[in-house]
Amino acid sequence: MKNFLRALRFAWPYRGRLVLSLLCAVMAAALWGLNFTAIYPTLKLLRADSSLLAEVDQQIAALQKEIEKVESNLDRLQGRAREVEELPSNRYSEQMRRDATRDLVKQESRLENLRRSLYHTRLARKFVHDWLPVDPFRTLAVLLGLVLVAVMLKCSFEFCQDWLVGSVINLGLFDLRNEFFRKVLKQDAEQFGDRGSADLMSRFTTDMEALGLGTKTLFGRVVSEPLKAAACVIFACMISWQLTLLFLVMVPVAGYILGRIGRTMKQATKKMLERVSNIYRILQEVLGGIRVVKAYTTEPRERIRFREATRDYYNRAMRVVRLDALTGPAIEVLGVAAIAMALLAGSYLVLRRHTSFMGLKFSEQPLDAEALLQLYVLLAAIADPVRKLSSVFTKIQAGGAAADRIFDCLDREPRIRANADGPALRVDDDGRLSAPPVKGQAAPPLIEFRDVCFSFEPGRPILSHLSFRVDHGETIAIVGGNGSGKSTLLSLLPRFRDPVHGSVMVLGHDLRQVNVRSLRHAIGLVSQDTVLFDDTIHANIAYGSRSATREEVEGAARKAFAHDFITRLPNGYDTTAGECGGKLSGGQKQRICLARAILRDPAILLLDEFTSQTDAESEALIHRAMAEFVRGRTTFMITHRMHTLEIASRILVLDHGHIAGFGSEAELLRNCPAFQRLSEPGGELHAA
Ligand SMILES: Nc1ncnc2c1ncn2[C@@H]1O[C@H](COP(=O)(O)OP(=O)(O)OP(=O)(O)O)[C@@H](O)[C@H]1O
Ligand SMILES: [Mg+2]
Structure with a gap:
């Protein structure tokens, strides 16, 4: 209770x-x-x-008669009590005295009750007399x-x-x-x-x-x-x-x-x-x-x-x-x-x-x-x-x-606290991310994974001892087989999850201490599962940037190569996407999600297979636009496609939660067997 x-x-x-x-x-x-x-x-x-009046009068008379009877009874009892009082004291007379007193008290209380009843009945009589007809x-x-x-x-x-x-x-x-x-x-x-x-x-x-x-x-x-x-x-x-x-x-x-x-x-x-x-x-x-x-x-x-x-x-x-x-x-x-x-x-x-x-x-x-x-x-x-x-x-x-x-x-407390008082990240005018300086670190890398381990349940590691650094403006492609931990790795950056061991650092601050809102403000995300709300296309693109004008929304849609198909829809940007975007195709949904991330103009962009459902022609166009867009910002993109790697400055190869290689495409092709396997004809990156 x-x-x-x-x-x-x-x-x-x-x-x-x-x-x-x-x-x-x-x-x-x-x-x-x-x-x-x-x-x-x-x-x-x-x-x-x-x-009723006669009835009440009758009752009053009866009560008065009763009172008189009790009063005479009381007189008699009082007389008896006096007589008993005068008797010589012995066991018998003591008993008589007690009985007489008890009877007296009883009669007195009865008299009192009767008088009270009489009083109430008289009150009732007054009401009946004054207010009720005869x-x-x-x-x-x-x-x-x-x-x-x-x-x-x-x-x-x-x-x-x-x-x-x-x-x-x-x-x-x-x-x-x-x-x-x-x-x-x-x-x-x-x-x-x-x-x-x-x-x-x-x-x-x-x-x-x-x-x-x-x-x-x-x-x-x-x-x-x-x-x-x-x-x-x-x-x-x-x-x-x-x-x-x-x-x-x-x-x-x-x-x-x-x-x-x-x-x-x-x-x-x-x-x-x-x-x-x-x-x-x-x-x-x-x-x-x-x-x-x-x-x-x-x-x-x-x-x-x-x-x-x-x-x-x-x-x-x-x-x-x-x-x-x-x-x-x-x-x-x-x-x-x-x-x-x-x-x-x-x-x-x-x-x-x-x-x-x-x-x-x-x-x-x-x-x-x-x-x-x-x-x-x-x-x-x-x-x-x-x-x-x-x-x-x-x-x-x-x-x-x-x-x-x-x-x-x-009562469930979130494990990930908002850290409202923690160091806040800021996006400068030139689009670079900045944070309060950390003592002893002159120029910390933008993102650093320090021996990061993660598992959903004990004994089943998903990410094992990941250590790497990423600088401002880099575009990192993450490749690896299904279930190798790519999406999980990305989910650590906006702090959807925390590592179970080691730490993710941003500009020298442990992510666990950073103000979460400021961190998420700096991030644009296109997740593997496209999420649209049952609202207009315009509202869906402007979801994270409510103050965006129609021109800005259209500009973002153009970059994501969504503008053309949107204008062909019955109500253009005002067409509703349907529940969970049910009225749109997979590729269209993906492009709207991309436009949403582009419109936010984030310092850090996270793309999880952002073109997996787009057709080859649109994909090539998107890639060209993305090559332009990722300039000046830091991008992590998970991909299964070989030609997406062209945008990347470095490639991180994940193999069952381990880093199998991290470097440029040419380097990896030379000395990373896991990457060689992926990029072989018939390998993961070619199959797609
Ligand atoms: N919520 C969860 N609870 C338990 N295990 C999970 C959960 N989410 C993912 N996993 C497991 O974590 C592992 C890595 O998943 P993740 O989604 O990071 O893979 P991925 O590399 O992105 O794969 P894909 O290429 O298929 O997207 C998988 O083996 C998966 O089974
Ligand atoms: Mg994934």
Whole structure:
């Protein structure tokens, strides 16, 4: 429940509305209880031959008679007490004295109660006399009118309470969603990989809804329903607190049962929400890869997989439904048992005209049937809020389970810290990268890998002891077989990952200390998997440079040889790319991504197979443009194509995570067997 309470903190800024909603709930509850008290006068009126005033007068007379009786009793008892006082002291007389005092006290307290009743009845008489008509039927009509007004008032308060609570919940969720999104954006590449976006999406949607429902229930029903029940209990206590107490005996039993069910409910909900994540995962996979599914005609298999996931969800959801459905009846049975108990004792008192049952005193005067009926109605009225409350508990537990899953994500600290106070990199006017000077290093290289090792999991090294330096303005081509670690190496530069051993230095600073935003500002990236957003082509190219003008965007598109095909699209630069760029071809997407990196005009350019999907003619043109573009900036480009190497000043050959060679093409062809193998006819660089 800790996380659920933490989630409630998001409602704290809106506490003013919560206080107002509480006031509304108190008013609604008071009116709810009050409305039931109309039963007694109604019954009295229906049964009476005379007016309500005459009835009240009769009651006053009866009370006065009773008081007189008790007073004379008291006189008699006082006389007896005096007589007993004078008896010689012995064991027998001591006992008599004690008995006399006890009787005296009893009668005195009875007298006091009767006088209080008389006072209340006189007050009631004044109200009846001043406000109600004499004719019983008219009185009843006025009474019902009053009830109607009270119900309307109660409903207005309930509406206000619901509205206020709803607004607090939605405002709180608004803040929580944004906070969640902020945290998720902060997570690093590894953490995304661990969880998968489908899981995060289900946390954003289903879990947030469950949490919202839980908090709404807490601020809504948990406040209003007990207040309603309390109002009824208070009015019932006015008739007979002893009988009401007998009814309340069942409360701890109900609490215990609800506690047990609630705990099971939390577990069940957690499992159910996990199954929702599974469904999202399958949907994302299948819908994202729908072409592959269709091409390999695996629809039946996917249908079965989805069916199993949804069946699993169904089973888990049904468990939640069962637990939810169980609470209502369980509480109802307990409620009826409690009412039966109180009613049984009450009926005994009415039918036998007694004031005590099984040795226990239940009321000062024998109850009349109307009062018992009124008590019954009030106790039965408690059943409704209690029944509603029973489902509350399970909803809050479900909200608790959702809160656990949400905060599990929120609490994940990114391993890669932003280093806002770290040394910041700056791009000078001439496009060179500069950083605060490092003591003892006059002219540090731009990038230096110092014995860098990297692995995703222990015992499976991906990069092993890489050491090399790159200076300003160099264009480094990285070549190597599939899985040799090229993309992983590039991912260390924008700090998507950190080395597990050694360090990557930029201008003499360890990347781990550098201000990450300034580092990423200096970098332009075209990744191996082209990423486009469902927005216009213009917006996609200007993604990292929002202030770019249309001319600048077009200029970048021209350099990436994308301008021609873009102008041929139905709406030119304003054509939407479709979800994940679905409306464009692979090569077109790649060229838009290249234009995006070019527009950013970065000091360090990272290109991961940037022309792997472009046709030969465009590729040759792009190469020419790139040869121009890379001048004056530092470029790392992964390639599988021989002629791309022409742009490169040096080539880094990776072989299973090791540096097999680093130098110019001519040098490598002379003395690097791995490069010779790659560039042989039929080798990696030729095959492409
Ligand atoms: N997120 C990951 N978790 C675990 N292993 C990974 C992960 N990403 C990559 N690998 C492994 O790291 C190795 C290097 O991957 P990398 O993507 O760097 O290869 P590459 O040289 O770019 O290959 P390609 O030419 O196919 O793009 C591969 O063996 C791959 O299986
Ligand atoms: Mg790669």
